[in-house]
Amino acid sequence: MKQTHSLRQKAGQFLHILFPILITQIALSAITFFDTNMSGKYxxxxxxxxxxxxxxxxxxxxxxxxILMGITPIVSHLIGSRKNNDVAYQVTQGIWLSLLISLLVLAAGSLALSPVLNFMNLEPLxxxxxxxxxxxxSVGIIxxxxxxxxxxxxxxxxxTRISMLITLIALPVNVGLNYLLIFGKFGFPELGGVGAGVASAITYWVIFAVALHFIYRFEPFKSLQLFRKFYGLSLSSFKELLKIGVPIGFSIFFETAVFSAVTLLMSRFDTVTIAAHQAAINFASTLYMIPLSICMSLTILVGFESGSGRLKDARQYSIMGIGSxxxxxxxxxxxxxxAxxxxxxxxxxxxxxxxxIQHFLIYAIFFQISDAIATPTQGVLRxxxxxxxxxxxxxIAYWVIGLPTGYLLATYTDMGAYGYWIGLIAGLAIGAILLLGRLVKVQRNFSARILEQNNG
Known part of the structure; x- marks a missing residue:
């Protein structure tokens, strides 16, 4: 990344960062899309x-x-403030943290999975x-x-082009394995929907190995000495990572989990309704990759500019990203x-x-517009x-307002399953308004703080 001096240069750098991230996110989403799509065909x-x-x-x-994405603003700030020698240490601590989180997830899943599924009272198959x-x-969690x-x-x-390349390698691997394992082609076992899980786990191992290869062999990572020296686990570094990462992880969790909670609550409806709802959510999630990619781009760009003390540039990027x-x-x-x-x-x-599915997609129009405001705004704040x-x-927006509203509408009106979607729309819209208000306050405070430092 480099400093820009005009809106045209900013637009160029914004697109240079954004486009590969967008392709990457769409490809990652496509893995879930093909899992769902090919399982539905089975x-x-x-x-x-x-x-x-x-x-x-x-x-x-x-x-x-x-939570692990907290490494992004940390590294971008280090690069913006020219502290390149600290990057390798922070990244290693991120890997240690990822391993600990993976082991905790596996342990929790082994204890909670069966009780949760039994509670849902699903059809046995x-x-x-x-x-x-x-x-x-779960084999691919680590x-x-x-x-x-x-x-x-x-x-x-x-x-970001390297991330794009890695993911584009992963997509055909995943789709090919889905074809072999879901439908049992070319002598492979016919596993149905379970085959999609096996294919995804293998794909996760592939992208991890390819990413390690790039980081260890190519610039600019090679000059940063990433993974060239052993660093032990540091609880103080974990504290910094978690201080930034935990709120990011929870905000993402609250947004994604509310959609999953709706699907779980809809288990009281018939199998056809569950399947149609999930298909519509899956496609809407694919469209969500656009604001999410802009969100991730803005975190990098705003982090770089604010780390360098260029507040006007950071503000211009935020307006450009949210407007797009x-x-x-x-x-x-x-x-x-x-369509x-x-x-x-x-x-x-x-x-x-x-x-x-077509009926559910009409409701998806409204909450994806709110997502387009709320998600990039979160990226700027990060x-x-x-x-x-x-x-x-x-x-507050998703769990105090959105989900309860959806439950009341679905349970006590004749809207049925559609009531949940109206609740989601209300929660997302309120969230977007509140996040924009927070951004305005943060930018004012940030400018005042920098001005005070310069005067002092």
């Missing part, structure tokens, strides 16, 4: 089982990965598929969290409005399921290292 029970399994896995994966899917994907640290480091250095996300959300809304039937057909061949208020806002 059978509705498999689609429902993978939907339940994914609903339990995604909040854990994204929330805990969010759906419950069995969900259980075996999660057991299979490399996945390790890769999160490596990718966050790569991105923080502005080398809002404009793109209107375009994706048109896609959902006019909903074609989108639904990607997930199922059954007319009843297709009709329900660039300023202002992370605690955002996770409180997310908790």
């Amino acid at each position: 059978g509705t029970d498999d689609l429902a089982g993978v939907a339940i399994g994914t609903s339990l896995w995604i909040p854990i994966q994204t929330g805990l990965s969010g 759906v419950r069995d598929i969900a259980f075996r899917f999660l057991c299979a994907i 490399p996945l969290f390790g890769y999160t640290v490596l990718r966050s480091t790569i991105d923080a250095l502005g080398q 996300a809002a404009a793109l959300s209107l375009l994706t809304a048109l896609v959902l409005l006019f 909903g039937n074609h989108v639904a057909g990607l997930y199922s061949d059954e007319s009843e399921v297709i009709g329900l 660039g300023y290292k202002d992370v605690n208020p955002a996770f409180i806002i997310c908790f």
